[in-house]
Amino acid sequence: MEKRRQSWLGLWNISFGFFGIQIGFALQNANMSRVFQTLGASMDDLPALWVAAPLTGLIVQPIIGHLSDRTWNRLGRRRPYFLTGAILAALALFVMPLSPTMGAPLLFAAAMLWVLDASLNVSMEPFRAFVGDMLRTDQHAAGYAVQTAFIGAGAVVGSIFPFLLEHLGVGNVAPDGGLPDTVRWSFWFGSAALLLAVLWTVFTTREYSPEEIASFAENSSAGDEQPVRALASKSYLSSAAWIAAGLVVVIAVGEFALEKEVLLLGALLAVYGLLSAIGIYLAKQGRTANMLSSIVGDFSGMPPVMKRLALVQFFSWSALFIMWINTTPVVTQYVFGSTDTASAAYNEGANWVNLLFTVYNGVAAVAALAILPWLSRAVGQVMTHSICLTLGALGFLMFFFVRDAQALLVAEVGIGIAWASILAMPYAILASNLPQAKLGIYMGLFNIFIVVPQLLVATAMGSLMKAFFPGEPVWTMLFAAAAWIVAAIAMLRVRAAV
Incomplete structure (x- = not known):
């Protein structure tokens, strides 16, 4: 038995909920540094305040x-999770x-x-697996491209x-310690939009039953327990x-007077080591039917x-x-010339950051449907991703050198193309190369390699910047450019079946 081929309307319904989820992420990414600074946080405090997001x-x-x-x-396999997450995220917004x-x-x-962020993650992870669940292998690339287009469109909104x-005349400046009406109303509109978009997918899709999943050859569960048995x-x-x-990390904080947030990184390393030891012990005892051993074994x-x-x-x-934390401080300080959160210049710069983020997300929405399919057919998914990451790195370099607000719109084009590829190519490759019956856990584990670097940035970047570039956040953009160049080179080592 084979999955039915989805029409464009089917692809639309499957991914439309991500439109709302990304509205929530976009409001968070573009405005939380502004919110924190407005409420009295210093530049050095931002990484620690942001650490909640990747940790969750x-x-x-x-x-x-x-x-x-x-x-x-009754709701299915993935839908209960992204509906619950959407309700909680809407309340938080x-x-x-x-x-x-x-x-x-x-x-x-x-x-x-x-x-x-916890609620958005509860919604997001099942949506990644949901696309793989609902589509045939030959539609994975198209499915994740449509999802990326909705991500870009939601982020634009x-x-x-x-x-x-x-x-439209809504106030953009508030007294010290107060949030402008533009920010407040944006969060309230976003709350409603997020919930309505997810409800659309919940009510317009029907997941395959366990019996149907078992009948698909690509979802064979053979070998599902092998990673846990190997753990023993x-x-x-x-x-x-x-x-x-x-x-070692914990000791280094004291020895080298690192920021206290680095302690969190050391604690996470030690906790993972402890949990993996427990998972190995349980597997050796033959107790493989537990979440911890399954997750550690699959990892x-x-x-x-x-x-x-x-x-x-x-x-x-x-x-x-790096970009989400530092774009607002970089643009307001270097392009608009203000670090005073109550000034008109700072708030004008912060709104310009919203426009910049709108541009890169809009470019991503277009690139997902117009550029990525054409480029992947021409040079393959692996090379496509490497090229796109290189274009994004050039965009970050412009932030380091350019001091003109309009010119930064050009930088966002390269960043937008890279963003589209990051959201589509790795997931299309994974969905076609992983056991379909375990797509949820593998997509969840793949997120670790999204979260760990964010934790590293949130904990270590503050110490690095204070030690070498105090009060000069623009240097973070050079680190971002270098990171995408390394990623582009590393992509060339990937060998996929598609």
């Missing part, structure tokens, strides 16, 4: 992936603008970012909200190495194509997180 993804996505592979109820009225506004905003509202043969040396690495037994793509993702997302 690191915890949530593998767990949700594991659970969604094993779920079936609605409450976020109320932060200035709370007793501890900065702490409240950071907590709401935590809730928002989310990013343009404050800029558009300002031009492993020694505890690798676990000890992770724990030792974590302790240690990743297919080769996933391991090589993991390196590409690590450097790709390091640059993206």
Whole structure:
């Protein structure tokens, strides 16, 4: 038995919910540094405040992936998760603008970012696997391209909200410690749009039943337990190495006076080592039917194509997180000449960042449907991704050298093409090269290589910048360019079946 071929309307319905999810991500990415700075955070505080976002993804996505592979109820297999996540994310977006009225506004905003990002991750991971579930292998590239187009379109809507509202006469400046009306209304509109878009996919799609999934040859469950059984043969040396690495990082914080956020990185390394040791112990005892052993076993037994793509993702997302944290400080300080969050110049620059983010997301939406399919047919998916990452690196270099607001729009074209490829090519390659019955857990584990570099940026970048480039955030853009060049080179080592 084979999956039915989806029409363009089917592809639309399957991915439309991601339009709303990306509105939420866009509002978060383009505005949270502005919110934190407005509520009194310094430039040095931003990485620590942002650390909630990748940390929640690191915890949530593998767990949700594991659970969604094993779920079936009245709503289906993946839909219960992205509906629950959407409801919680919509609530977080609605409450976020109320932060200035709370007793501890900065702490409240950071907590709401935590809730928002966790909820968006609960929705996002099943959506990645949902495309693979619903489509035949020969439609994976088209499916992820359509999903990328909706991601780009949703990000355009989310990013343009404050800029558009300002031009409609909504106030863009507020007293010290207050959020402008442009930001508040953007979050409220985004809350409604996110929930409605996800509800569209929930009500217009029908997932394959467990019996149908079992009948598809590509979803054969043979060998599903092999990674867990292989875990039983492993020694505890690798676990000890992770724990030792974590302790080294913790000691280094004291020895070299690093920022305290780096302690989190050391703690995560040590905790993973401990959890992997527990997983190995359970597997050796024959207790393989548990989440921890399954996740650790699947992580240690990743297919080769996933391991090589993991390196590409690590450097790709390091640059993206640098961009999301630092674009507002770079543009407001170097292009608009202000670091005063209550000034008109700063808020004009912050809104220009929303426009810049709108451009790169709009380019991504167009590139996903117009450039990527043509280029991948001409040179293959692997080379396509390498070329696109190189174009994005050139865009970051422009931020380092250029001081003209209009010229930065050109930089966003290259970044937008790279962003489209990051959202489509790795997932299309994975969906066609991984066991379909375990697509949820593998997509969740793949997210680790999105989250770890973000944690590294959030914990270590502050120490690096304070030590070598204090008060000069523009140097972060040079790090971002270098990261995408490394990712482009690493991509050439990927060998995929398609």
